[in-house]
Amino acid sequence: MRRMIRVVSVIGLVxxxxxxxxxxRRGCAHGWRTLQRRRRFLVGKAHGxxxxxxxxxxxxDVVDAVLADRVRSAIGPLEKRLGVRPLDVRVxxxxxxxxxxxxxLDDAAALxxxxxxxxxVAAVRSHLRVAAV
Numbered sequence: 487m488r489r490m491i492r493v494v495s496v497i498g499l500v501x502x503x504x505x506x507x508x509x510x511r512r513g514c515a516h517g518w519r520t521l522q523r524r525r526r527f528l529v530g531k532a533h534g535x536x537x538x539x540x541x542x543x544x545x546x547d548v549v550d551a552v553l554a555d556r557v558r559s560a561i562g563p564l565e566k567r568l569g570v571r572p573l574d575v576r577v578x579x580x581x582x583x584x585x586x587x588x589x590x591l592d593d594a595a596a597l598x599x600x601x602x603x604x605x606x607v608a609a610v611r612s613h614l615r616v617a618a619v
Contacts, residue, residue, distance in 0.1 A: 546606040550577040553606050557582055564600050568593045573614070580608035587615045 544556070554577040565572060570593060573586035582601050588594045594614040601610050 544605040548606050550580070553577045553580060553582075553604075556604050556606065557601055560604050561597055561600055564597060568596070570597075573597070580606060581611060582607055582609070583611045583613065585613045587617050589617055591616055 548556075554575055557575050557577065561573065561575070564570075568588070570588050571586065573584050576583040576585075584597065584601065588597070594612060594616065597614065598610050598612050601607060
């Protein structure tokens with residue numbers, strides 16, 4: 487009986503050791519993935535800083551879909567700060583058409599200025615409505 491208990495306890499210790507080793511392996515793999523993700527992030531940041539230090543500017547001659555994405559990315563934080571619902575943005579031959587509703591006339595002017603400053607925008611056609619309070 488004692489021998490049987492000893493064999494069972496040894497098997498249990500081996501099983502616990504295997505599980506611990508698997509957890510350690512998974513933990514190391516997770517740590518490695520985290521390090522690789524952090525490395526890619528820092529390399530991207532370094533590329534961005536080098537681009538800015540060289541005085542790089544976005545290419546103004548892009549297709550309308552890319553320009554529309556640029557506009558949405560640029561005005562997104564401004565929309566959030568102003569408390570404006572997301573605007574409908576359409577680009578046709580580098581002319582930006584904005585539709586939507588804003589709270590004040592100043593908000594519309596700020597959005598139009600932000601869009602006009604984007605590289606590649608030829609003109610802004612604003613169809614923004616001021617909400618009736």
